[in-house]
Amino acid sequence: MSTAYPLPSGLSPATVTNTASLIRIVTLALISGAAIASRLFAVINFESIIHEFDPWFNFRATKVLASQGFYEFWNWFDPTAWYPLGRVVGGTIYPGLMATSGVIYNILHALNLPVDIRNICVLLAPGFSALTAWATYMFTKELKDESAGLLAAAFIGIAPGYISRSVAGSYDNEAIAIFLLMFTFYCWIKALKQGSAFFGMLAGVFYFYMVAAWGGYAFITNMIPLHALILILMGRFTSRLYVGYSSWYAIGTLASMQVPFVGFQPVKTSEHMAALGVFGLLQIIAFAQLVRSHLSSKQFQNLLFVAVIGTGILGSLAIVGLTYKGWIAPWTGRFYSLWDTGYAKKYIPIIASVSEHQPTAWPSFFMDLQLLMFLFPAGVFLCFKQLRDEHVFVIIYAVVGSYFAGVMVRLMLTLTPVVCVSAAVALSTLLDTYIDPVEPLVPEEAAPSASGDDSTTTSASGSKKAKKPAAGPTESTTAQSTPKPRSRPGIFGLDTRLVVIFNAFGMLSFFVFHCTWVTSNAYSSPSVVLASANPDGSQHIIDDFREAYYWLRQNTPETSVVMSWWDYGYQIAGMADRPTLVDNNTWNNTHIATVGKAMSSTEEVAYPILRKHDVDYVLVIFGGLIGYSGDDINKFLWMVRIAQGVWPDEIQEPNYFTPHGEYRVDDQASTTMKNSLMYKMSYYRFAELFGGGQAMDRVRNQAMPKQGPTLDYLDEAFTSENWIVRIFQVKKEDLLGRDLKSANAFSQGWANITGQIALVCSIDFTCAQMITTAINVGTDGNAIFNSGQTFGLMIAIIISHGICCSAATKIVARLTFYYATVYIGATIAAIAALLVASRSNGVSTADAFTLLENNTGWKNGTFLSFKSHGVFLIPLADGWAFLLAFTAPMWCLTGYDAAAHISEETAGAARSAPIAIMTAVIFTEVFGWLFLISASYATTSVDDLLASELPLPMGQLFLNALGKKGMLAIWCLLISIQWVNGISQGVDASRVVFAFARDNALPGSRWWKQINPYTQTPVNAVWLVMACTVALGLFGFSDAALSSLAGATVVGIYTSYGIPIFLRITSGRGKLKPGPFSLGKYYMPIGIISVVWIVFVEVLLLFPYTEAPAPIDMNYAIVLVAAVLLFASGSWVLSARKWFTGPVPNVERDDSDLNVTEVEVEKDEKL
C-alpha cells in the first residue's frame, strides 16, 4: 500500500487510541477555554456589568432568589412593575435561568467561596457556552465521528451567531437555553439510535429544564415530533423510535407542566398538539406492529394501515374541532408572525416593534456565520448521502432553522448550532479525504458503492488529526491503522493535499479572525454603557444611562413612578429601583398603548393621563446630541402605531409625517409631531445648547429650528452628560388642590398688580414734588406750585415714562444700567454730604440714635417700663409711634422682586433671579440705613422740617445742611435718579400686567398681552399702567388719600410676597422641588420670620395716623385693599375660575387660551 507521506511504524493500536482520546480531551478543554475567553471581551472592554434590558430583570429576580430563597422567589409579587397593576413574577417567568444561578450561588457559598451574585450572573453565559461546545461535540459525534465533533465544538464555541446572545453579562434565557437545546437533541438522537428509555428519559428531563428556561422550548416540542413523523412517513418506524419518543414525551410533557408559566398549555394549546398527535400515532402504529408480528396476512396488514390512517385523520379532525370549539387555544400571534412576516406589523405592532423580531437582513448571515454559511449546504448534502435517522433530523433542523432565521433576527440563534454541525461534517469530510495518507490503488476499478459508511468509519480512527488542520501532518501517523486495501476514490501525491489543506487552514484562520473581530466590536457592548473613540483612538465611555438611573435612585422618593417607553422598564426597575408603568415584559398591550398615547399626544392630553397614573417623572432617551441612534424619537413611530391600535380615533400615524410622507423633526415637521410630548421632551432646550448656532440632530441629520419647544406641564429635572437620558418631572396640580392654586395665583396677581401700579404713581408723584421743591428753592420761594400744577407735572413725567417703557427692552436695560452707577454714586454723595454738613451744624451722636420725637397723632398713653431693659423707658404712645416707624422703611424695601418679574427675559433665571433679589435687598438695606443715620445727624429739629413750605421736608433738610447751591446740585441728581427709577418701576409694572394678561386674568387680556412687533415690548400693557398711574395720581389732591394709597401699595405688594412663602412653609412643605438656588433647610425659620413680619407690618400699615382720626386724616388703606380683594374674589367666583388655570410661563403661545379652555371644560365634564 502506498502512502502519500511516510508514517512512523511500530506503534501499538492501544497507544494510538489512548493518545487520540487524550488529545481529544485536551482539545475539548482548549475549545471550552476559547469559548469562554472570547466572551469576556465585554468584561475587559467595559466591566463586569449586566447587559441590555431583559437581563436586568433576570438579574433582579436572581437577587431576590439568592437573598430570600426559592419560596419567596416563587411567590414573589412585584408591586413596582406595571404600576399600578403589579406583576406576579413567580408565575409569569421562566425560572430556569435564575434557579441555575441560585444553585451555583448556593453551592459556591456552601464551599465558602463568597462570590458575588452579580459575577455569577455575568459569567453564567460564558460558562454555559463551554457546555454548549461539549454538547455539540457529543451531538456531532453521533452524526459522523469525533473529529467532526471537535470541529463543531470549535465552531459553536466562537460563532458570532451564538456569541451575540451569550457574551459575559448577557444574562438572558438564551444563555443556558442553547446548551439545553443541543443536549436535548443529543439525548433524543441517542435514544433514537439505541432505543434507550434512559436517554429518552434524559431527553425528557432536559426538555423540562429547557421549558423552565426559555420560551423557545416550543422549537423542541415541534422538532422532535416532526422528526418522528417524517421517519414514520419514510417507513422507518422502529421499536427504537417508539421507545425513545414515548419515554421523552411521557416524562417531558408531564414535567413541562410543572412550570407555572407553562401550566396546562401542553395539553391545551395548538403549539403542543403536534407532539401529542405523533405520540398517539406512535401508540397505534406500535400496536399495529404487534398485531402484525402475530399475523402474516398481507391483506389484513393493508386493512390495518387503512385503519391507522383513518384514525390519524380522525384524530387531527378532533384536534381541529377542539380548537374550533375553544377547548384548545388557537395559535398565538407570535406563531402566526413566524409564517407571515407581515402579520405582526399589521395586527400586533407590539411584537413587530422589537428590533430582534424583524426579518433578517442577508449580510447578518455572513456576519454571524461567515465561513460556516457556505459549508452549511455542503454538510446538509453529506447528510443526504448517508441519511441515517440522525441525518434526517439534521436535515429537518437545517430546513426549519433556516426558514425561521430568515423570518426573525433573533432566531439566528437556533440556526447557528445546526450550521456549526453541518459545516463541521463538511469540513471534516474534506480533511479526512485530504489528510488520509493512503493513496488509491492505481489500476483497479474503484468501488464507489462502498464509500458510504465504510469511509467514515475507517477515517474515524484517524480522527484527531482533523480537529486541528495545522497539526494534521504530524499526527496523521495514526492513519496507518487503516489497513483496508479496498480501492476507493482517493488523492494522489502530496502537492494536492498540501494545497487543499493549506487553503482550508487559511479559511479557518480567517474565520477565527472574523469571529474575534465581530465579537469584540459588535457583540460585546453592554448597551447600558456605550463606547466611542476619542480623536486619538482611545476608548471613551459614555455612561449616561447609569448616571441617570442613579440620579433617580438618589434624588427621588422611593415611591416616585417613572414613565418611559417599555424598553427601559427593566433597567429603571433594576438600576433606579423605582416603579415603572410598563416594562419589557409585554403582556399588557393596553397599558403600553396608554404610555404610547401619552408620549404621542399634546401636553394637554397627556397631562391627565400622567396624573391618573401617578406619574412623577417621565424619562426619554435622546440621541440627537451625540448620534445615538437607538433613541426614542427613532422608536417614536412604534409608540404611535401601538397607541393607534387602541385609540384609532385619537392617534393617527400619518399625522406624524410631513405632507410628503417624510419623517422629519426639523422646521418641516408636522404640527402633531411638534406638539407631541415625546418631541417636546426630546428637543426641549436643545437649540440653546448650540449657543445661537445652528442646532443639529446628529441621528437624523436634520437642522433643528432655533426656537425649541416649550413645556407647560413638565419641568426638566435631569439631563445626563451627553443628553442621552432626559428626565422630566410632572408638575403637581398645585399645593392645595388645583382650584385653590388658581385662586391664590389670581388674588396674588391682583395684589401685586395694584401695588406695582401704585408704586409707579408714588414714584412719579414724588418726582413731581421733587421738581417743584427744586424750583421752589431755586426761585427762593417765589414759585410755589399748587396741587393742580404738581399733577400736571406728574402727567408729563408719566408720559415720558410711558415712552421710555415702550422702547425696546435693550434700551431700557442700558439706561437703567447706566443709572445704577449714578444711583449708587449719588446716594453715597448725599450720605457723605449730610454727614459732613452735620459735623458743623447737627446733633450729637446720642441724639441722633436715641432721641425720640413723636410727631404722629398718637400722643396719649401711660408709661410702660421695661424693668429688665432699664434704659428704654418708653411711653406707650411713643412706643406705638416707634412701632409705626417700622412702616417707613417698608417703602424702601419694596420692588426687589423686580428681577423676578423680568426673569422670563433673563438667561439662567432660575439662579440669577434669586441672587438679584438678594443683592437688591442687601443694597437697599445698607444704603437706606446709612442714609437714615446721616439724615438723623443732620436733623436739628423735626418740627422745623415739618413746618417747611417746601412740598418735601427732605428738601428742607438738604437745604439746611448744604445751603442752596449744594442742595440744588444733589437734588437735581436725585431727581434724575427718581425719574429713571420711575422707568424701571414702570417696566416692572407693565411686565406684571402683561404676565397677568397672558394668564388671561385681566379684563381685556387680549389687548394687554399683545407684544408690539417692532419694539418687542408689551406696549399696550405699558400704557395701561400709565393710564392707571394718572388715575391714581388724582389721589395727590388729598393728603389722606395719598397716604392711604401708600399704605395700600405696600400692603398689596407684601401680601403678594407673603402668600407663596406661607404656602411654602405650610401645606406646600416638601412638595416643592428646590431649584438650583435654594435656602436649603433654612427655608423654614426664614419663612416663618417673613410671614410673621409681613402680618405685623401690614397691620401697622392699616392703622390710622392719629388716635381719633377725622374723615380728613383717616388712613383709607384698608378700604383700598379690601376693595381690590373683593373685586378679585368676586371676579374669581363669577367667572375667572372657569378659565384661569394658573400662570402660563411662555411668551410664544398666543393660542394657549383656546386650548386651556377646552381642556378645562373637558375636565369639568369628567368630574
Added chain:
Amino acid sequence: MAKSQSSSPAQTTVVQTLWKAYNDQTPDRLKFVDAFLFFLMLSGIVQFAYCVLVTNFPFNAFLAGFSSTVGQFVLTASLRSQVNPENKDEFKEVSPERAFADYVLGSIVLHFFVFNFLG
C-alpha cells in the same frame, strides 16, 4: 384493540387467529408485562371517563393521574419491546438488564413529577 374489532365482522376468525397466535408465540414474561399494560389501560380509561363524565376539577390531579398511567404504560411498553427476543437486532446496545434498569429509573423520574403535580 378497537381496530381489530372495527375490521369487518365477517372476519371474527381473524381475531381468534390473532389471539391464538399471541398465546402461542408470546413468552410468559411478556404476557405478564402485557397483563400490567392491560391494567394500566383500564385505569387510564376509568380516569378519562371520570374526567369527561363527572368533573375535571382538580385538573392538575387528573393530569397527574392520567399521565402516570400513560407514562407508565409507554415505559412498560418500551420495556416490553426491549426485552422482546424478536427485537434483539434492533436493540443491540440495550440488554434486558439494562432495559429493566432504564425502566425503573424512568418510572422513578416519572412518578417524581406525578407526585409533584398531584398536589
